[in-house]
Structures are given as structure tokens and as C-alpha cells.
Amino acid sequence: MSQTTLGDDELFGEAAEEMRADVEEHLTKARAELPAAADVWETEANNVLGVLNGLRSALDVGDAEDHLRQAKKWYTMGERADAFEDADDLAAAIEELESLIADIDEAHADVSDLTNAVPELRGALQEFETDEDDEE
Template sequence: MSQSALDDDELFGEAASEMRDDVESSLSAAREALPEADAVWEAEADNVLGVLNTLDANLEAGDAEEHLRDAKKWYTMGERAEAFEDASDLESEIEALEETVEQLSTAGERIDGLPETMLALKESLEDAETGAGDGADGGNEGEDEDEDEE
């Protein structure tokens, strides 16, 4: 084997090692950028609207998505170049983080419409309590029907 070929193999080995380090570093950064578990479980607020708004803000994946994208990019490059001897651990970590980020996104989508829904429900219940939702006749709709039957 020529010296040039040995150098190329050595350089490829170094590049593969650096690529794996990049993937691992990006995965670590993605995990660190995820919200803390307590942030999506505990929320202090005076009312449901405050809890929902806090929860919605806490469900942001933020930089975790970008770091995960970087990890996937370098992982894909390494796989296509057949640079990794065994990358099943990296693949598993990427899949687990993708699932977590997807769960955050799904939960956030579910929360997004709830504050408006809860406000509308509150208003409807307040109207029902005061009778304001019974129409222009002040809630005498049923009495008019009784008179017509006599």
C-alpha cells in the first residue's frame, strides 16, 4: 500500500471520528435545549387561561429542533459515506429525540386553541347565569309558546 493511500485512510478515519463527534455533540445540545419535564407538568397561575398560556410557552422545542437537524445532517452524511462502523446508537438517539420533539409539537398544537375555547366557554356560562343569552325578549320565549297553546 502506498503512503498516499495510507494517509487517505487515516484522514478518512479522522473525518469519520469527527463526524461522529459532531452528531453526538448536536444530540447533546438538542437534549439540553428541550424544556425541562417540570416545566410542562407544573404551572402556577391564577386561572386556567394563565395555566394554558404558560404551558403553551413551555412546550416550545426551541433550539432543540435545529440541533436535531444538525445531528441528522451529519449522521446522514456519515451513513452515506459508510464512515461509521456501528451507528445504531446514534440512530436510536436521533429517533428518540425526533419522537420527543414531535410530542412537544403535537401537544403545543392541541393547546393553541384551548385559551380561546376556554374564554368563549366562560363567556357562554356567564351569559347563561345572567340570562343574557336567551334572546331579545329577556328569556320569555317559553312563555309565548304556552300562551299560543291556550
């Protein structure tokens, strides 16, 4: 019976290592999907709408959310199975990425709102200017 227990313990240890590796792999993939700081900061646009469209594209997190979800799934499974001896680093990395992705998503939404508002504002200003010219 102790041989079976030893085998089970070894298998559990291997499974725990694989779970940790899966979490780390998905965290790495999620990080790789995030926009680069330079892409968010630098632009080559000729006008405000071009800047906003470029920024909106740069703020795309790609598959980062999917990879984060996978990391969280395997982390949760490992935690519930008490498979990790020390997983504070994984929990911190997940929390940090989750927060960063939420910030990027919020900025993306804000930029999308501006991308829609700026042309409308420009049109209203042009119409106002035309009306003023007509009155003169």
C-alpha cells in the same frame, strides 16, 4: 502510493470521528433545548388560562428541531459515506429525539387550541348566564 492511501485512510478516519462528534454535539444541544419535566408539570397560575399559557410556553422546544436537523444531516452524510463503524446508538438517539419532539409539538398544538377555546367558552357561558338573569 501506499503512503497516499494511508494518509487518505487517516484523513477519512478523522473525518468520520468529527462527523460522529458533530452528531453527538447536536443531539446534546437538542436535548438541552427540550422542556424540563417539572416545567411541564408544575404551575403557579391563578386560573385556567394562566395554566394553559404557562404550559404552552413550557412546551416550547426552542432550537431543538434545528439541532436535531443538523444531527440528522451529519448522521446521513456519515452513513452514506460508510464512515461509521457502529452508528446504531446514533440512529436510536435521533429516532428517540425525533419522536419526543413530535410529541411535544403535538401537545403544544393541543394546548394552543385549548388556550383559544377556553376564553371563548367562558365568554359564551357568561353571556348565557347574563341572558338567564335578564329573563328572570
